[in-house]
Amino acid sequence: MTIEQGRLLLAQAKDHLRAFRALAFFDAAHRELNREPNDGLPWMERLPHVSFLIAKWAFASWRPNDDRPEPSPDDLNFVAQSTFDAIGQLHRVEGNPAIFIRRMAQQQIWLQRSFDASAIPRQFRILGEAMIGAPAMVRFQEQFGLSAAEFASQLAHIAADAGDMLQIESMSELRPVTPRNPEHWLLVRAHLNRTVPALHQEMAAFEARGTAAEVEVCEQSPLVRTPFLEARNLGPVCIHHKLLFRCLESVLFDLTRSIGARPFMNDFGPAFENYLAEVLSDLNGQVIREEELRHRLIGEGQVVDFALVSDDALVLIEAKGIEGHYDELYHNLPAELAAWLRTSLLRAVDQAISTVNRLPPDLQRPEMYFLCVTFKQVVVTDGIALRELTTGTDQWAHERWNSEVLPPARMFFPSIYEFESLVALATATRVPLSQLIREFSNDNSDNNTRKMYLEQHVTARHVPLMAPTVVQEAATRLRR
Numbered sequence: 001m002t003i004e005q006g007r008l009l010l011a012q013a014k015d016h017l018r019a020f021r022a023l024a025f026f027d028a029a030h031r032e033l034n035r036e037p038n039d040g041l042p043w044m045e046r047l048p049h050v051s052f053l054i055a056k057w058a059f060a061s062w063r064p065n066d067d068r069p070e071p072s073p074d075d076l077n078f079v080a081q082s083t084f085d086a087i088g089q090l091h092r093v094e095g096n097p098a099i100f101i102r103r104m105a106q107q108q109i110w111l112q113r114s115f116d117a118s119a120i121p122r123q124f125r126i127l128g129e130a131m132i133g134a135p136a137m138v139r140f141q142e143q144f145g146l147s148a149a150e151f152a153s154q155l156a157h158i159a160a161d162a163g164d165m166l167q168i169e170s171m172s173e174l175r176p177v178t179p180r181n182p183e184h185w186l187l188v189r190a191h192l193n194r195t196v197p198a199l200h201q202e203m204a205a206f207e208a209r210g211t212a213a214e215v216e217v218c219e220q221s222p223l224v225r226t227p228f229l230e231a232r233n234l235g236p237v238c239i240h241h242k243l244l245f246r247c248l249e250s251v252l253f254d255l256t257r258s259i260g261a262r263p264f265m266n267d268f269g270p271a272f273e274n275y276l277a278e279v280l281s282d283l284n285g286q287v288i289r290e291e292e293l294r295h296r297l298i299g300e301g302q303v304v305d306f307a308l309v310s311d312d313a314l315v316l317i318e319a320k321g322i323e324g325h326y327d328e329l330y331h332n333l334p335a336e337l338a339a340w341l342r343t344s345l346l347r348a349v350d351q352a353i354s355t356v357n358r359l360p361p362d363l364q365r366p367e368m369y370f371l372c373v374t375f376k377q378v379v380v381t382d383g384i385a386l387r388e389l390t391t392g393t394d395q396w397a398h399e400r401w402n403s404e405v406l407p408p409a410r411m412f413f414p415s416i417y418e419f420e421s422l423v424a425l426a427t428a429t430r431v432p433l434s435q436l437i438r439e440f441s442n443d444n445s446d447n448n449t450r451k452m453y454l455e456q457h458v459t460a461r462h463v464p465l466m467a468p469t470v471v472q473e474a475a476t477r478l479r480r
Contacts, residue, residue: 006089007213013082017054018061020071023196026058028076033240048242049107050083052221055239060203062196083217090214093332098388103218105379105452106330110220111242116417117170118471119249120159124152125474126268126275127252136267139259145187148252154180154188156478159248166241176479191255192247193228193236202226218330220246225254250323250376257323265321272321272416273305276373278470279420280317282427285310288363293355296363302354304370313367313434316355316406318348323376338390345386345413348372349400356406369437370411377415381452382444383408410441414454421458424465 017025029051037043071079093099128149131137141147156174163171194202206222227243228236238244257264273290280287286309288296294303306317328340338346352370370383380386383401387408390396401408414422426433440457443449451457458465466472 003089003092003214006086006092009082010086010090010213010217013079013086014057016075016082017057017071017079019068020075021066021068022058022061022063023066024058024071025061025076025079026055028071029055029058030239038240039242044108044112047084048111048240050080050087052223052240053083053217054079055223056203056206056221059196059199060207062200064197086213087217090217096334096388096391098385098391099332099334099337101452102379102385102389103330103332106220107218109379109452110246113245115159115168115171115245116249117174118417118420118467118475120152120155120174121467121471121475121478122275122416122420123155123250123252124149124478125278125470126271127256128152129474129477130271130274131267134267134271136256136259136264139263140256143259144191144255146184148256150181150184151188151252151255152478153178154184155248155251157185158188158192158244162238162241162244174475174479178480189228189236192226192251193230194226195230199223199226199229214332215327215330218332219326253323253375268321269319272375273319275470276306276317276319276416276419279423279468280306280308281470282423282468283308283433285432296360297355297358298360299358301358302351304348304351304355307355307363308433309363310365310432310434312365313369313432313438314359314363314365315434315437316352316368316370318351318370318372320344320348320372321375322378323374329378334389334391334393334396338393338395341386341390342395345372345378345380346390346395346398346400349383349386349411352406352411353400353403356403367434367438368406368410369434369441370406371419371437372411372413373416373419374413375416377417377453378413379452380413381450382413382441383411384444386411386413409445410437412437412440412454418454418458420468420471421455421465423468425458425461425463427468428463428465429461 032046032051033048091100091103093103127137128147137148144151153176156176157180159171160175163169163174203222221243223239224243224246227239227247229239231237277289288307288309290303290305293307297303304316304318308315308317322344325340327336328344331337356368380389387396387401422433422436426436440454443457444451
């Protein structure tokens with residue numbers, strides 16, 4: 001089979017679904033997603049990404065007073081099997097394993113990850129406290145009827161309820177002492193759950209974009225935005241707890257950004273940088289911030305946000321409060337990826353190279369490393385993987401990759417969660433951050449030990465970790 005045949009097969013699956021009552025396919029997908037075991041490896045073996053895709057199509061195909069016939073078990077199986085078979089072809093990226101692996105990760109890794117218990121305190125700290133009074137947060141309160149801190153409190157209650165039901169202690173511990181505010185709860189609930197007609201409108205809008213089949217099959221489900229379905233006589237019903245996990249981890253960020261992305265980032269960028277400084281304060285190393293670093297560098301040029309200095313290594317760190325454009329995350333064509341990455345991760349690499357090239361003698365070290373910390377996971381392992389995503393384009397041949405001082409293998413692109421975990425590991429083991437990064441870089445040079453995510457390197461150490469002090473303190477204030 002070919003990609004073209006995969007597209008045809010996926011189109012046939014959609015057409016078959018549209019011939020029957022749409023919600024029957026959602027009901028079947030919902031049952032499959034939630035039958036026990038509804039998590040872990042056995043659940044993943046039941047291909048939940050296929051069920052989430054069918055659920056999206058079912059809502060897009062819904063119509064009032066749907067009089068189409070009921071699908072038979074054979075009809076349900078045909079759509080599921082055809083979708084799975086099509087995905088097998090549509091994943092293919094000839095000659096570029098980096099894109100293939102990244103698209104596989106985008107499609108499935110979000111389903112495997114457990115809940116990030118630091119996510120709500122982190123959003124509370126940045127958006128509810130550090131950015132209080134910023135124009136973006138004034139717009140947030142005007143738009144949603146409560147402050148980001150008040151919104152975060154209700155999110156903590158939701159997480160704690162889920163923790164009680166799922167027996168996840170780290171979630172239950174987020175519950176605030178102050179009881180849930182009924183008025184605030186109604187306002188928050190309005191953004192986390194939808195009626196069927198509302199979901200139809202949103203999913204139909206996604207479908208109307210005409211996203212290429214080979215891109216659509218790799219996406220994280222858009223139902224992450226609204227993990228609850230307003231069921232008749234039952235109230236909000238969670239479609240699946242993995243949707244709830246991913247929603248809670250970034251919903252404050254997502255809602256604030258939805259009001260206006262560019263003005264939001266003008267306020268969020270500096271706050272995110274300051275938050276990284278708070279995380280770094282757990283380390284004993286010397287940290288130089290951008291303003292001082294700019295004055296110490298030789299000549300003019302770009303500069304990164306932080307330099308972490310140790311005796312034998314220098315770790316450059318850039319805070320990028322980005323989430324990645326849809327095409328930047330899911331596309332399969334290097335030219336498309338390069339166009340988007342040029343203004344995000346590639347730009348960050350250029351800042352690092354410019355900084356390295358202008359270091360004064362007292363800051364030069366035998367080894368240089370670079371961490372570009374993003375708010376959300378952008379699924380780029382290291383500089384080697386980033387370059388391979390642009391194979392065949394001008395960006396692949398760019399001189400940035402020729403640095404002998406900061407080669408691609410010493411560049412990493414962790415999410416803020418991964419960065420916090422890395423700092424926590426350094427703190428718990430009393431091993432310098434630069435040494436940990438050196439070891440992870442060495443591991444990635446061998447295909448037998450190479451890993452997709454920085455967090456996989458951290459968890460492989462099997463060391464109990466505490467959240468950074470800034471997160472612990474924010475969680476304490478959030479629970480009041």
